[in-house]
Amino acid sequence: MVFLKNRHLIGIYTLIFLTAMTVNAAAQEDEGPPLVKYLEAGLGFTHFTNEVGDGNDQFVTFILSKEWSYQLRFDAGRAERWGDSGLGVGAMFTTYLDRSWSFAVGAATGSSEFIFPEYLVSATVGKGLLAEGNLLASLTWVHDQSKGENYYDRIGGSLTWYQGSHWIYGAYFNYDMGQPGSTVTMSGGLGATWFNWQQRYIGATLQYGDINYTQVGVTDFLVGYEEFLVRGTYSEYFNPKMGLNVRAEWATNEMWDMYGISASIFKEW
Numbered sequence: 001m002v003f004l005k006n007r008h009l010i011g012i013y014t015l016i017f018l019t020a021m022t023v024n025a026a027a028q029e030d031e032g033p034p035l036v037k038y039l040e041a042g043l044g045f046t047h048f049t050n051e052v053g054d055g056n057d058q059f060v061t062f063i064l065s066k067e068w069s070y071q072l073r074f075d076a077g078r079a080e081r082w083g084d085s086g087l088g089v090g091a092m093f094t095t096y097l098d099r100s101w102s103f104a105v106g107a108a109t110g111s112s113e114f115i116f117p118e119y120l121v122s123a124t125v126g127k128g129l130l131a132e133g134n135l136l137a138s139l140t141w142v143h144d145q146s147k148g149e150n151y152y153d154r155i156g157g158s159l160t161w162y163q164g165s166h167w168i169y170g171a172y173f174n175y176d177m178g179q180p181g182s183t184v185t186m187s188g189g190l191g192a193t194w195f196n197w198q199q200r201y202i203g204a205t206l207q208y209g210d211i212n213y214t215q216v217g218v219t220d221f222l223v224g225y226e227e228f229l230v231r232g233t234y235s236e237y238f239n240p241k242m243g244l245n246v247r248a249e250w251a252t253n254e255m256w257d258m259y260g261i262s263a264s265i266f267k268e269w
Contacts, residue, residue: 032066032067032068032069033066033067033068033069034066035064035065035066036063036064036065036066036067036268036269037062037063037064037268037269038061038062038063038064038065038266038267038268039060039061039062039063039266039267040060040061040062040245040264040265040266040267041059041060041061041264041265042058042059042060042245042262042263042264042265043056043057043058043059043262043263043264044056044057044058044059044247044260044261044262044263045260045261045262046081046258046259046260047258047259047260048081048256048257048258049256049257049258050255050256050257052082052255052256053081053082053083054081055079055080055081055082056079056080056081057077057078057079057080057262058077058078059075059076059077059078059264060075060076060077061073061074061075062074068096068099069095069096070093070094070095070096071092071093071094072091072092072093072094073091073092073093073094074089074090074091075088075089075090075091075108076088076089076090077089079112079115079116080115081115082114084112084113084114084115085112085115086110086111086112086113086115086116087110087111087112087116088108088109088110088111088112088115088116089108089109089110090106090107090108090109090120091106091107091108092104092105092106092107092122093105093106094124099128099133100127100128100133101125101126101127101128102124102125102126102127102138103123103124103125103126104122104123104124104125104126105121105122105123105124106120106121106122106123106124107119107120107121107122108120112147113147114146114147114148117144117145117146117147118145118146118147119145120142120143120144120145121142121143122140122141122142122143123140123141124138124139124140124141125138125139126138126139134161134162134163135159135160135161135162136159136160136161136162137157137158137159138157138158138160139155139156139157140154140155140156140157140158141153141154141155141156142154142156148216149179149180149216150178150179150180150213150214150216151178151179152176152177152178152179152183152185152213153176153177154174154175154176154177155174155175156172156173156174156175157172157173158170158171158172158173159171159172165197166194166195166196167192167193167194167195168192168193168195168203169190169191169192169193170189170190170191170192170193170205171188171189171190171191172188172189173186173187173188174186174187174188174209178212178213178214179214180214180216180220181213181214181220181222183212183213183214183222183224184212185209185210185211185212185213186209186210187207187208187209187210187211187227188207188208188209189205189206189207189208189229190205190206191203191204191205191206191231192204193233198237198240199236199237200234200235200236200237201233201234201235202233202234202235203232203233203234204230204231204232204233205229205230205231205232205233206228206229206230207228207229207230207231208226208227208228208229209226209227210224210225210226210227211223211224211225211226211227211253212224225253225254225255226253226254227251227252227253228251228252228253229249229250229251230249230250230251231247231248231249232247232248232249233245233246233247234246234247241267241268241269242265242266242267242268243265243266244263244264244265244266245262245263245264245265245266246261246262246263247260247261247262247263248260248261249261
């Protein structure tokens with residue numbers, strides 16, 4: 001099984017599971033918010049210019065959560081592009097303290113040659129700011145180990161502002177330190193979403209950054225280029241518990257343009 005293919009992750013997944021079960025057992029003793037279950041399934045298609053080829057993916061997400069207590073998320077999917085294909089899985093556990101602080105740990109792996117990592121681990125701390133708590137700040141660390149010699153460590157920060165009852169604004173920045181070659185990659189983005197609660201969400205994101213890594217082979221060489229990305233999102237609720245997500249992306253760099261679209265159905269109960 002992909003979940004158990006890497007010994008680095010067995011202990012991490014076990015820790016996530018045991019921690020989640022401990023928090024869930026404690027939460028069951030309270031008469032607080034009900035346990036909410038969320039299921040989403042979808043597919044996507046990607047086209048690359050300059051005869052690079054096309055890609056496709058299929059994915060499913062399942063979430064168990066208790067408001068202001070915890071969230072346990074599982075992801076699984078299949079992806080294919082550039083002559084590679086494989087299955088990937090991931091898990092993330094988030095817990096909340098006094099409606100102000102949040103802490104999350106996650107892990108992922110996959111069976112492909114390069115699409116999915118050998119293993120990925122992450123940790124995030126979040127804090128609600130302002131008197132209303134509607135400005136959320138987060139700091140994230142990620143370690144991503146490829147199937148080969150390459151790996152990177154990322155430090156990322158984000159701000160999300162819930163402004164009034166119809167707008168969400170966001171900004172983020174990532175600083176990646178890669179090996180071999182001690183490469184540095186930096187990227188950042190801005191986004192905005194207009195919404196009517198549990199009815200309709202329309203969002204857009206702009207991202208710009210550079211991508212630098214060492215191509216390992218008979219002779220190692222540095223790969224570096226800049227990339228600009230535009231993403232649009234649309235969510236439509238059929239009823240308060242079920243709806244449709246659509247996402248479209250365009251990215252451009254000196255080697256290709258990328259056009260992507262995905263759609264998924266989600267349900268809560």
